[in-house]
Amino acid sequence: MSGTGTGAAPGGRPAERRGRPRSAAVDTTVVETVLRLLEEGVTVGELSMERIAREAGVGKATVYRRWADKEALLLDVLRSLDDACPELAGASVRDDLVALLEFLRRRVLAKRSSAVMRAVIAHVQTQPKLWREYHDTVVAARRQAFHAVLLRGAATGEIRPGLDAELLTDLFVSPMLSRVMLHEWRELPDGLAEQIVDTVLQGVRPQEGTAARGGPSRGNAPGPA
The missing domain is CATH 1.10.357.10 (Tetracycline Repressor, domain 2)
Structure with missing residues (x-):
């Protein structure tokens, strides 16, 4: 997951992380929630960060700390479905x-x-x-x-x-x-x-x-x- 919501300090330096380390379990929960909603027929336009947070059982601030906006989150949702191409035998x-x-x-x-x-x-x-x-x-x-x-x-x-x-x-x-x-x-x-x-x-x-x-x-x- 890219989690593109991280900010930057003045002068362009990456902002230092504060507090507890980011939880991979929360990342997975949020992504799985988006996948479930899409699978159930919710359109991309109907998704909002507030709804995603509510359905995932986390705070809206928790979601925004990880993804700057819905588009950044959707990119990670797409990446979560990506599998490497199969290893090919090369004989034929x-x-x-x-x-x-x-x-x-x-x-x-x-x-x-x-x-x-x-x-x-x-x-x-x-x-x-x-x-x-x-x-x-x-x-x-x-x-x-x-x-x-x-x-x-x-x-x-x-x-x-x-x-x-x-x-x-x-x-x-x-x-x-x-x-x-x-x-x-x-x-x-x-x-x-x-x-x-x-x-x-x-x-x-x-x-x-x-x-x-x-x-x-x-x-x-x-x-x-």
Whole structure:
């Protein structure tokens, strides 16, 4: 948790902490309270620091000592849902892509993660900073994992060289995200990751009789997601 509510002393020096050390248990209680409220259908706009404090059973001052405002708290709520990408075997590009998509499928199957994601998307137009922070701390790392696998696939001949890694990542990830964000009633069944990967790979494999000649051009190398 970042707890961005800490102030600064005159002259720009960090303010010294006074009193008892910050309680991790209180941090967890407040974050879990926000997650529960979002899961129950409370919108981001309906959340207030006062309501969060009341629902968490702590004082409003306790919350403000940890987070300067609701946006700072929501960033820590998003970070609390972040898991590291799975360790990839590296033997097969196809298997590694399936592992990454299956990781995504299992995450969004969790009601809590889906509820928070939808709440943030609904809130993004009025709070772009929140979306940018979520993108920079969560989304970018996952896209870089896809980029690395795709570049390896181009180098080994499993994927045609010269294709745009950014576009390919979108082709693999978008079907899953579409079901979560636009058609939340659609199921995410077992085997969906394999189906998506095999369908896309069918179109990006080298044509029969051609050999791979290295990875994508420098202009197509993945940059910041």
